[in-house]
Structures are given as structure tokens and as C-alpha cells.
Amino acid sequence: MNLPKDMKEFLVSRRAKVTPDQVGLPSAGRRRVPGLRREEVATLAGVSPDYYVQIERGRAGDVSDSVLYAIAGALLLNETEIVHLFDLAHSHNRHPVRRPEPGTERLPDGVQTMIDHLVGAAAVVQNRRLDLVAANDLGRALYSDLYEHHQQPNLARYVFSDDRAKEFYQDWDTTADFAVSILRAHAGKPPCDRNLTDLIGELTARSEEFRTRWAAHDVRSHQRGSKRLRHRLVGDLNLHYEGLEIPGTTGLTLFCFTAEPGDSATKDSLLVLASWAKTSPAEDDKGTAQTLQGRRESHQARHGASLDTPHRRIGR
Missing domain, CATH: 3.30.450.180 (Beta-Lactamase)
Structure with a gap:
């Protein structure tokens, strides 16, 4: 992954989604780009325009959490987007603030x-x-x-x-x-x-x-x-x-x-599918469909309710 490029494209894409009206800025005047300008984000976040430009380009070094939170607030990021911003920023810091997540991909016993x-x-x-x-x-x-x-x-x-x-x-x-x-x-x-x-x-x-x-x-x-x-x-x-x-x-x-x-x-169809899953019949689609049809009819007879509803089908 090209982290500086990802940081730039992520922040640019988020800027484009925020209108001046949403953050209390005047919207008058011709705009060359959708959403907020870099200078407006910098003002809202309380940093200099030059510093914000460096952050957006992924060249600002170790950006503090407080600055990242300020940028997130200026861009109206949701919780998932805030986490992503922090991940991008900390992944290429010289001295990462976050430690890699503990654990492995091995499925725990049990x-x-x-x-x-x-x-x-x-x-x-x-x-x-x-x-x-x-x-x-x-x-x-x-x-x-x-x-x-x-x-x-x-x-x-x-x-x-x-x-x-x-x-x-x-x-x-x-x-x-x-x-x-x-x-x-x-x-x-x-x-x-x-x-x-x-x-x-x-x-x-x-x-x-x-x-x-x-x-x-x-x-x-x-x-x-x-x-x-x-x-x-x-x-x-x-x-x-x-x-x-x-x-x-x-x-x-x-x-x-x-x-x-x-x-x-x-719910009934899941029961039928579970019944098929337990036996794992080695059949072609036609044979499997016939097997499932028989199980659906058997389930219907036992429970007195039809499993057939509009737009439901067996097989392709």
C-alpha cells in the first residue's frame, strides 16, 4: 500500500463530501473543487494551511492525536473514518503511537x-x-x-x-x-x-x-x-x-x-437447508433439488404449514 497516497486520496475524498454550509462557512463565490478547500479545513482544525497540506500529502511526520481529532471534526468523519485516519497516519509515522493489534489469525480452540x-x-x-x-x-x-x-x-x-x-x-x-x-x-x-x-x-x-x-x-x-x-x-x-x-x-x-x-x-427454509447440510448428499443439482423438495413436504406435513410462498423456488 502507498500510505502517503492513500492519506491524500482519503482526505481529499472526505473534503469533497463536506459543504461549507455544513460547517458554518460562507458558500458564496466560485469553487474549483467540490466541498471544502484545504485552507478551510486548516482553519476549522486550528492548524496552518501549510501544515495541513503536508498532512494531506502524508509528509508531516508524527502528527499528534489532537491534530488528527481536529481534522476529523472539521471533516465530519464518523467513527469508522476516524479510526481509518488514525491508522493511515500512524502507519507511516517514524515513531508510531499505536502498537500493532495483539493476537494471530489462528482460530482459538473451542x-x-x-x-x-x-x-x-x-x-x-x-x-x-x-x-x-x-x-x-x-x-x-x-x-x-x-x-x-x-x-x-x-x-x-x-x-x-x-x-x-x-x-x-x-x-x-x-x-x-x-x-x-x-x-x-x-x-x-x-x-x-x-x-x-x-x-x-x-x-x-x-x-x-x-x-x-x-x-x-x-x-x-x-x-x-x-x-x-x-x-x-x-x-x-x-x-x-x-x-x-x-x-x-x-x-x-x-x-x-x-x-x-x-x-x-x-426460518423453515433454514431448517430444510440444515437438514440437507447434515447429510451432505453427493448428488447433482437436480437430485439435490428433489431431495430438498421431499424434505420441505415432510416438514410441511409435520408442522401443518406450507413452505411455498411467492417467488420461492427449488434449484435454479
Whole structure:
């Protein structure tokens, strides 16, 4: 990663998003660039224009935390953006203020056993490169395309290089935005992750959609939310997810996916998918679809409720 270049492009992109009106400055007069001028940011942050220019160019040496916080306030940065600014600044300081995060990427003993015992929830563990490093049976079934067609399951590579992703993610554009902004946030963190740099280089070379999003310098965290998926075996799924960072590791996060409250159709489909995952039938798609159809009908007979809803399907 070119940290001075990243610092410049990040701050320039944030300046462009803030209007003078938002920070109480007059907006009269012709502006050659969108958003705030460098001189205006310097005034708001209480530093000299020359010093701010050096900071923006990544040439200011050891920038104090107080100055970074002042710049963050001037640019109306959110919490994730503030962390990213500090990561970029401290990564190329001569005397870094922050220490690298403790821990390793090794999955702690007991985590796999814990997620294997989760009932009704698809669970996966991902690192900061968005590799899937662990999963329970239902998690593997949920992301079956990744596990069946990719030697190293990686969510970002799947989103931008596998045509199946645009069918799987019903909100593909939002998912793509999240994937890039998460990689961007982690790319600035010390220590340098060569594998992450290689992944970014690979996706930049392969995908125009990735390149466009990467150039926006958006960063965000990814801890909870909703996903609308269209699974090739059980159809539409409306899922809620929660992410929990695993203590003592570097960037490992456990994500659990459950049906949205009140969505009985998704809950039933997860039960069917879990049933398939436990037996792992070695069948082609047609045979698997027939097997799942039989299980859906059996589940319906036992519980007296239909799993068939509009726009739901079995197989492709």
C-alpha cells in the first residue's frame, strides 16, 4: 500500500463530501473543487494551511492525536473514518503511537466446537481479508457456492469475480460497497498484510466495479444488519446477522445469520437447508433439488404449514 497516497486520496475524498454550509462557512463565490478547500479545513482544525497540506500529502511526520481529532471534526468523519485516519497516519509515522493489534489469525480452540453447537443459525468466521476461515454445517450450506467452487472461500473474490454472486445477493450493489469499504478500512491498519495487498491488486486488475469503488475511499465497519439472499437450493432468504470480534485474534470476526423476526418462511427454509447440510448428499443439482423438495413436504406435513410462498423456488 502507498500510505502517503492513500492519506491524500482519503482526505481529499472526505473534503469533497463536506459543504461549507455544513460547517458554518460562507458558500458564496466560485469553487474549483467540490466541498471544502484545504485552507478551510486548516482553519476549522486550528492548524496552518501549510501544515495541513503536508498532512494531506502524508509528509508531516508524527502528527499528534489532537491534530488528527481536529481534522476529523472539521471533516465530519464518523467513527469508522476516524479510526481509518488514525491508522493511515500512524502507519507511516517514524515513531508510531499505536502498537500493532495483539493476537494471530489462528482460530482459538473451542470456537469451532461452539459454532457447531449453534441451533438454527448459520455461522461463519471471517478474517479482515474476508476469507471464510471457519463455519458450521449450516454456514457452509448457506455459502455452498463459495465452498464448492473456490479453493479458498473469499467473499470479496466471490462478489467481484463469480457471476453467481449477482444472483445470490439480491442487494448486490450494497454488498459490493460493503466488501470494498471493509477491505479499505483494514488496508490502513498496521501491520502491513501482504495477502490483503495481493487480494486488492488482484481484484483491481480483474474488476472495473471493484476499481471504481476502491477509488471512492469509503470505509465502514460491518457488525450487524440484514441480507437478502437467493440460495440456489431453497430460494429467497431474509436474514439478520450479528458480528462479534473474537478476542485475542487479529481481525477474526464471527458472524451468525438467523431468520428475520416474524419471517417463518425463511426460518423453515433454514431448517430444510440444515437438514440437507447434515447429510451432505453427493448428488447433482437436480437430485439435490428433489431431495430438498421431499424434505420441505415432510416438514410441511409435520408442522401443518406450507413452505411455498411467492417467488420461492427449488434449484435454479
